[in-house]
Amino acid sequence: MVDFTNRDIISIKDFTREELEYPFYLTDYFKEKAETHEQLHLLGGYVLCTLFYEPSTRTRLSFESAMQRLGGRVITVAPAQLVSSAAKGESLEDAVTVMGQFADIILLRHHEWGAARRAADVAPVPIINGGDGANEHPIQVFSELYTIQRVRGQIDGLEITFLGDLKHNRCIRSLVMGLGNYDVKLNLISPKGLEMDPEIIAMFRKEQVHETNDLDEVLPTTDVIYMVRVQVERYASKEEAEAFKGSYRFDMSKVRESKKGLTIMHPQPRVDELDPEVDSYPGAIYWRQSRDLVFNRMALLALILGKA
Numbered sequence: 441m442v443d444f445t446n447r448d449i450i451s452i453k454d455f456t457r458e459e460l461e462y463p464f465y466l467t468d469y470f471k472e473k474a475e476t477h478e479q480l481h482l483l484g485g486y487v488l489c490t491l492f493y494e495p496s497t498r499t500r501l502s503f504e505s506a507m508q509r510l511g512g513r514v515i516t517v518a519p520a521q522l523v524s525s526a527a528k529g530e531s532l533e534d535a536v537t538v539m540g541q542f543a544d545i546i547l548l549r550h551h552e553w554g555a556a557r558r559a560a561d562v563a564p565v566p567i568i569n570g571g572d573g574a575n576e577h578p579i580q581v582f583s584e585l586y587t588i589q590r591v592r593g594q595i596d597g598l599e600i601t602f603l604g605d606l607k608h609n610r611c612i613r614s615l616v617m618g619l620g621n622y623d624v625k626l627n628l629i630s631p632k633g634l635e636m637d638p639e640i641i642a643m644f645r646k647e648q649v650h651e652t653n654d655l656d657e658v659l660p661t662t663d664v665i666y667m668v669r670v671q672v673e674r675y676a677s678k679e680e681a682e683a684f685k686g687s688y689r690f691d692m693s694k695v696r697e698s699k700k701g702l703t704i705m706h707p708q709p710r711v712d713e714l715d716p717e718v719d720s721y722p723g724a725i726y727w728r729q730s731r732d733l734v735f736n737r738m739a740l741l742a743l744i745l746g747k748a
């Protein structure tokens with residue numbers, strides 16, 4: 441029996457395939473409601489706190505949009521390190537304990553690996569991990585599995601290629617772990633030095649994962665390509681990050697070399713690795729991917745707050 445009531449969402453590893461897919465139908469339902477601009481009142485009387493120690497566009501605002509579409513209210517602390525008592529030396533533990541007096545649920549983004557788990561250990565209300573350093577971004581995965589399933593019809597059987605900074609991108613780390621629940625084949629392509637964590641690769645059967653530096657080799661068989669930028673903020677120095685700039689790029693010439701019907705995903709923001717000319721290709725679904733975040737988050741908020 442799946443039950444999300446009062447649950448924290450900290451790591452994708454805490455969820456079974458059944459649980460990851462449980463919000464799919466509710467996401468469809470909220471999508472339909474949002475398309476007709478019906479104001480819902482399901483979360484009237486509830487407050488979401490978005491507590492952000494790192495920059496964000498999609499994660500914070502899609503949650504705020506989701507909460508407001510459900511009739512709930514939002515209080516925001518961003519950038520927390522500047523505008524909250526963190527600037528006076530308050531700990532993360534104390535910050536979430538006090539925010540839990542003001543709000544019924546907290547969406548947290550923090551630069552430290554493991555921060556979400558630390559917060560959940562003390563917070564009086566559920567914590568949703570909106571990214572903890574280079575570790576995880578589980579709620580992105582809830583939504584992306586939904587988007588892939590709805591666009592492709594099924595996830596099992598797909599060949600999915602990940603391209604970019606596989607070492608530091610938390611969306612990819614969480615998504616690859618989530619895909620461990622499926623019968624998929626993965627191609628992992630990164631510049632030398634930015635390879636995926638071997639511990640995550642070890643979750644798969646040997647024949648399921650192919651690591652390479654050669655994008656052209658896998659394009660003719662890839663069903664879905666998922667790209668990310670170089671995570672410049674995770675490097676020791678700007679120079680170190682700069683060395684990887686421009687080391688991979690996807691444009692229409694790559695689309696033409698690809699398997700027919702290729703689906704292109706990117707959690708965004710993009711910088712220079714994905715040419716905007718690709719936007720008009722019908723298989724480029726990254727704007728839809730962002731839009732689906734709102735509906736999937738409506739579903740998760742309603743489930744965690746015990747209203748669905």
Ligand code: NCD
Nearest residue numbers: 498499571577611707708709
């Ligand atoms: C990502 C993040 O912050 O982890 N964006 C997102 O939440 N959609 C990816 C990134 O910053 O590159």
